[in-house]
Amino acid sequence: MRTSIATVSLSGSLTEKLDAAARAGFDGVEIFENDLLASPLTPEEIRARCADLGLGIDLYQPMRDVEAVPEDEFARNLRRARRKFELMRRLGADTVLVCSSVRPHAVDDDALAAEQLSRLADTAREFGVRVAYEALAWGRHVSTYDHAWRIVETAGHPALGTCLDSFHILSRGSDPRGIEDIPGEKIFFLQLADAPLPAMDVLQWSRHYRCFPGQGGFDLAGLLRHVLATGYDGPLSLEVFNDVFRQAEAGPTAVDARRSLLLLEETVGRAPLPGPVVPTGVAFAELVTSDAEPLTALLRALGFTRTARHRGAPVALWEQGEARILVNTGPAVRRDGGRLAAIGLESPDPAGAVRRAEALLAPVLPRRRPAGDAAPEAVAAPDGTELFFCATGRPERPDWRAGFEETARPAPGVGVRGIDHLALTQPWHHFDEAVLFHRGVLGLDAQESVDVADPYGLLRSRAVAGPDGGVRIVLSVGAAPADDTLHAQHLALATDDVVTAARRFRAAGGSLLPVPANYHDDLAARFDLTDGELETYRDLGILYDRDARGVFRHCYTRTVGRVFFELVQRDGGYRGYGAVNAPVRLAAQHAVRGLTGG
Structure with missing residues (x-):
């Protein structure tokens, strides 16, 4: 028509x-x-x-x-x-x-x-x-x-x-x-x-x-x-x-x-578009930084090992469990301390995913890798994040890791199994566009929009996810254009025991985000927790949520550049992201930034 x-x-x-x-x-x-x-x-x-x-x-x-x-x-x-x-x-x-x-x-x-x-x-x-x-x-x-x-x-x-x-x-x-x-x-x-x-x-x-x-x-x-x-x-x-x-x-x-x-x-059956190819998992997250040391120190404390180096580009691969993080220190990187620039999505049909994206007007990115390198096909999301469609470890398709040279084997870490979800801060005028893009182009399901109280305004958030939870992305935006730089992106790492993971991270020299004591006093009023459990959460800055399906425990690292990490433990069928705790996390981040001047 x-x-x-x-x-x-x-x-x-x-x-x-x-x-x-x-x-x-x-x-x-x-x-x-x-x-x-x-x-x-x-x-x-x-x-x-x-x-x-x-x-x-x-x-x-x-x-x-x-x-x-x-x-x-x-x-x-x-x-x-x-x-x-x-x-x-x-x-x-x-x-x-x-x-x-x-x-x-x-x-x-x-x-x-x-x-x-x-x-x-x-x-x-x-x-x-x-x-x-x-x-x-x-x-x-x-x-x-x-x-x-x-x-x-x-x-x-x-x-x-x-x-x-x-x-x-x-x-x-x-x-x-x-x-x-x-x-x-x-x-x-x-x-x-x-x-x-x-x-x-x-x-x-x-x-x-x-x-x-x-x-x-x-x-x-x-x-x-x-x-x-x-x-x-x-x-x-x-x-x-x-x-x-x-x-x-x-x-x-x-x-x-x-x-x-x-x-x-x-x-309504009037547009013969290529069908959606829903991604099944996260192959990697790529962080770019002009100064790798603060970010790599944080990754080491989190239990990641630098396992490979790209043969033709200044990109290192860090691994723990099924979580893979690329650290890119190329010359074109902005001097902003670190940001999430690209996501590798496991796809059952990478070529079909690109056809769908192209038909829906998503820019297809040129392959810039050297000859012989198995660069996956990629498109750009509305906020500029590069989305690569990968087939990791599938012999019938090229593997994106072919261009990397192994430098070490993964060592025992803090118990991270993989990437639970990614949170992407959107430019103020791209929020609705980003939700429609991830639903229409990637075939992800969108949850209801949530407004979160930030000390300096409102943060609007909406999650999109695959049907089995293999891919979860939280899109958020501040209430005004001036708020865009206040909210960093973050990677949530899945673990079966967040308490042990948090203790190992701290023992390795990592700094957890401090949470006000008032939060845990309120937690004791809202939930029937044992004294020892509550004191552990208070000591480590662990936040807690519960719904009809299960329990969610999570804690945060300090921010490096515009990136921080979250350690999460999902028990039962909990499907949320701890949104009830977001105002406390945002206030704590503002307080830390005020103390450090960063």
Whole structure:
């Protein structure tokens, strides 16, 4: 199907928005009136620009407060409309969006609304324009799609149809099954937007919190199936009002938007995408640093051994159990002390995983390894993290370790079995995009979003994971752009005995994050723990959580650069990440940074 996006959904000038939409692969755009008014280009120049970019102008919008008004006011509205229709002819747009009136003096009279909309459509037809009437969820008298359709049906004008907007329909709790009663040829336009499900005024909700399909809580696939059942063959268009998108760069936002439509089309059986290849485990995590000593000292204390060195690059492999960490000290590394730059994901079909990623507009990374090196295929996540698709130890496929020369055998460590999960801090404007990427491209399941109290704001967090827990990634973002650098990335290491692991780490010279005594006093009030158990947790800074499935015990190292480690013990079927303890951990990290000046 044709895809389109409203220019109001992107940031920047009109020309920047058009360029971004074209690069992302959209077929057309909705021109938002304010974007045109602020543009130095004439309508003819905008039309030519769109043609050069391969974009159609699918809609001009919005025309407001037209219908069900006193006759003298409607006469003024017709005069205004005639000027807009002439502009649309110059622009090359043939459909205009007319929103249901919100004016206080609009009359609650469906017959009058139908009669005036019919006269508006008469005028529009003189210019080759169609009128798509849309019910705003906060419309004064017309606020539901079925009510708008009854008025259009009563008018019975060939140039008058309806526009369906998923936000206005689903935010009011309307039943979308009734859409199938509308003839497909009378649905002149379809606008799609998702949204979280908060309790707030619907206008505020609409203007600030819409998001792309798959990033909110609406059943857009169900609504789209009802629309397609009518025979509708127009474009799928995105109209999203969102404070983040209005500040973010237009190019990545447009790609995210296009990806969301591809995934929605796949859900309803209209996009033949390569199927998802769900990763089954973590092959490695790559840390980059300009000064390896603090990071390697931390790895040694954690029980890791440097087992191999890459033959052609300054990259060392550290191992313990099934946990593998690469330390990269290449010349291009930023001088920020250390960060998580790449993740190797075990994949049953690496080539298929890349085909899926490429079809969903993820950048495929060039293979930079020397000739003869078995470099795995890789793509870039929205935050720039490189994702490698690996087949570790499978003889039928190249092994990413082929370029490494063994230097030592792993020694007994602190009891780390593997990587339990990774936590990635996202740029403030990429959080929803990152969740959609990991769900759509990698096929991971997303848990509910969690807001965590930080001493200086809120931290938003959402976990994505494979069905068996072999891959777990926690995505998080601060509440404001200024918070991005405050929250480091971290690697959680799985162990069967976190107490023993923590003691061995400390005995090897490692420093555990100190936890306030007040936390453990509260822990004693919330859980029935033995005196000896509680004192052990207090001594080692171990945090504790329990749910209906099992128990979670975890503790943290100090931060090196922008990386720290977590030792975790999962007992039973515990599936969470200790989110209840995150505020304490964040406060403790802030306190340590304040003491050290780092």
